[in-house]
Amino acid sequence: MTVREEHLTTEGLSAYAEQAGLERVGARPKLRRYIVEAWRRRELAATLASYRIHAAMGQNRLGLVWIVLRPTLLALMFGTIFFVILPNSSRPDNFLPFLVVGVFVFEFFSASLGQGARSIINNQGLVRSLNFPRILMPMATVLQRVFEIIPVAITMMVIVALSGEPITWNWLLVPVVLAIMAVFNFGIALIFARLTVHLRDLTQVLPLLTRLMFYSTGIFYSIEAVLADRPDLLALARLNPVYDYIALVRAQIVTGNSQTMEMWIVAVAAALLCFIIGVIFFWRAEERYGRD
Amino acid sequence: MAATDTRTPTVVVDGIDVEYRVFASGKAAGNQMSLASLKPKGVSTYRALHDISFVAHEGESIGVIGHNGSGKSTLMRSVAGLISPVKGAVYASSRPALLGVNAALLPNLSGARNVMLGGLALGYSKAEVEEMYEDIVEFSGIRDFIDMPMKTYSSGMSARLRFAIAISRAHQILLIDEALAVGDKDFRQKSQERIRQLRDTAGTVFLVSHSMKSIRDVCDRVLWIDHGRLMMDGDPDEVIAAYEGKA
Numbered sequence: 001m002t003v004r005e006e007h008l009t010t011e012g013l014s015a016y017a018e019q020a021g022l023e024r025v026g027a028r029p030k031l032r033r034y035i036v037e038a039w040r041r042r043e044l045a046a047t048l049a050s051y052r053i054h055a056a057m058g059q060n061r062l063g064l065v066w067i068v069l070r071p072t073l074l075a076l077m078f079g080t081i082f083f084v085i086l087p088n089s090s091r092p093d094n095f096l097p098f099l100v101v102g103v104f105v106f107e108f109f110s111a112s113l114g115q116g117a118r119s120i121i122n123n124q125g126l127v128r129s130l131n132f133p134r135i136l137m138p139m140a141t142v143l144q145r146v147f148e149i150i151p152v153a154i155t156m157m158v159i160v161a162l163s164g165e166p167i168t169w170n171w172l173l174v175p176v177v178l179a180i181m182a183v184f185n186f187g188i189a190l191i192f193a194r195l196t197v198h199l200r201d202l203t204q205v206l207p208l209l210t211r212l213m214f215y216s217t218g219i220f221y222s223i224e225a226v227l228a229d230r231p232d233l234l235a236l237a238r239l240n241p242v243y244d245y246i247a248l249v250r251a252q253i254v255t256g257n258s259q260t261m262e263m264w265i266v267a268v269a270a271a272l273l274c275f276i277i278g279v280i281f282f283w284r285a286e287e288r289y290g291r292d
Numbered sequence: 293m294a295a296t297d298t299r300t301p302t303v304v305v306d307g308i309d310v311e312y313r314v315f316a317s318g319k320a321a322g323n324q325m326s327l328a329s330l331k332p333k334g335v336s337t338y339r340a341l342h343d344i345s346f347v348a349h350e351g352e353s354i355g356v357i358g359h360n361g362s363g364k365s366t367l368m369r370s371v372a373g374l375i376s377p378v379k380g381a382v383y384a385s386s387r388p389a390l391l392g393v394n395a396a397l398l399p400n401l402s403g404a405r406n407v408m409l410g411g412l413a414l415g416y417s418k419a420e421v422e423e424m425y426e427d428i429v430e431f432s433g434i435r436d437f438i439d440m441p442m443k444t445y446s447s448g449m450s451a452r453l454r455f456a457i458a459i460s461r462a463h464q465i466l467l468i469d470e471a472l473a474v475g476d477k478d479f480r481q482k483s484q485e486r487i488r489q490l491r492d493t494a495g496t497v498f499l500v501s502h503s504m505k506s507i508r509d510v511c512d513r514v515l516w517i518d519h520g521r522l523m524m525d526g527d528p529d530e531v532i533a534a535y536e537g538k539a
């Protein structure tokens with residue numbers, strides 16, 4: 001009898017494997033080991049992100065300029081539309097910088113959400129052929145957005161400055177807010193990256209969800225003014241972290257927008273909470289990615 | 293008896309069942325929007341492997357044969373840990389490396405960048421990949437095209453590059469899924485040389501192929517998979533004869 005036939009009973013084989021010191025392949029590692037391993041391989045995510053930017057931009061004539069041109073055109077479009085349809089009285093003060101900050105910061109969120117949600121299903125080739133912590137895929141997409149936000153934020157500040165806003169020390173807080181927001185975006189990307197793997201239909205609903213967020217976070221109107229007589233709804237809207245990130249950036253660089261301690265608390269707490277939930281939620285399905 | 297078998301096992305596959313989730317597109321006729329279509333009726337599971345068990349040892353090179361869709365690639369992906377079985381488990385002495393046909397990492401990126409990303413995904417640091425870069429490009433033999441996007445490569449060229457990337461790491465367990473089939477004579481020689489080297493240094497090689505000649509050339513044991521089940525496991529000549537007799 002050969003060894004092969006000898007061990008055809010299930011208990012026999014696994015015991016034999018363990019006795020010989022073999023390890024289970026593809027088993028989901030413990031959370032701690034997973035995070036250590038992902039951190040050790042972070043260069044993969046960073047390199048992938050930067051290559052992606054180059055590849056995407058290489059295909060267009062204007063190249064990297066598109067990264068800043070896109071949100072600028074978007075702001076221009078919304079600016080024109082809302083300037084025409086919104087009566088002067090309901091438009092917030094300093095409408096142009098107010099709107100530009102809203103559109104630019106919201107783009108950071110929506111792109112991370114949309115691309116992050118697709119980061120596993122769009123990289124099936126990579127996921128199916130090489131073994132690495134899958135968390136590096138959503139990490140690469142969010143990193144790509146982080147790299148892109150640098151020229152975008154600079155453009156945003158230039159536009160705001162050109163529109164007549166005074167440059168103050170507070171401007172230095174903008175990168176701080178965006179950094180906290182990046183952590184939040186990463187958590188959201190992780191949660192949705194897993195959800196879309198389970199529920200493919202979600203990719204159809206996401207644009208709607210993004211739209212809804214766009215209209216409810218006060219990009220082109222002031223939530224405070226519109227909901228002035230509905231304190232309950234206002235409190236609810238303020239709990240939306242995306243609103244707080246936008247409001248905090250506005251508070252730094254657009255006059256007439258104030259910040260409260262509460263905003264900072266919501267901003268930091270939401271980022272930490274989303275990040276922790278996202279990492280755990282994503283890790284728990286590690287073995288699941290690539291099976292379809 | 294296990295105790296009397298002195299060979300060291302490198303891979304133990306223990307009764308694995310593997311399933312795919314399939315997203316079927318709607319049936320051709322009568323696919324109107326209805327409430328029923330909101331249910332995920334398009335999602336079903338397909339069992340690609342049924343209760344596969346075997347043990348592979350140091351110094352073995354194992355051919356895997358079977359009809360199209362029998363589950364050979366699925367078996368390789370499970371051994372590599374890229375799909376986890378719904379039942380049973382795979383054990384290995386070190387992390388197996390899979391070399392598949394569709395392993396093009398990022399088709400829009402140049403060969404050079406794919407080398408970098410492949411190396412990073414294999415667990416090297418950037419500096420280490422830069423150090424190995426010359427050897428990888430040399431082995432692949434496509435230096436003139438290394439800055440072209442990988443999607444412009446011929447199948448042989450991309451197989452060469454992927455093979456060069458995969459063997460850059462001294463893997464003890466190498467799974468080759470038809471990746472050599474498209475290579476020319478020069479490349480076949482080079483790669484068979486590497487496979488022999490690996491075998492001699494106590495490695496284990498799995499080779500999936502539809503070419504019985506290359507299986508006979510390289511392998512000293514063959515697994516025959518049929519409709520997701522292990523039909524036969526043994527001497528190449530016997531198994532191939534049985535497979536060809538049936539086909």
Ligand SMILES: Nc1ncnc2c1ncn2[C@@H]1O[C@H](COP(=O)(O)OP(=O)(O)OP(=O)(O)O)[C@@H](O)[C@H]1O
Nearest residue numbers: 292312314338340359360361362363364365366367
């Ligand atoms: N991603 C997938 N989703 C759903 N079913 C799949 C998937 N990949 C493979 N299958 C199914 O699993 C079965 C086995 O496929 P597999 O690719 O392992 O075959 P194979 O033996 O490698 O065939 P070939 O000789 O053509 O390469 C097939 O019936 C196929 O339809």
Ligand SMILES: [Mg+2]
Nearest residue numbers: 364365366469
């Ligand atoms: Mg195959």
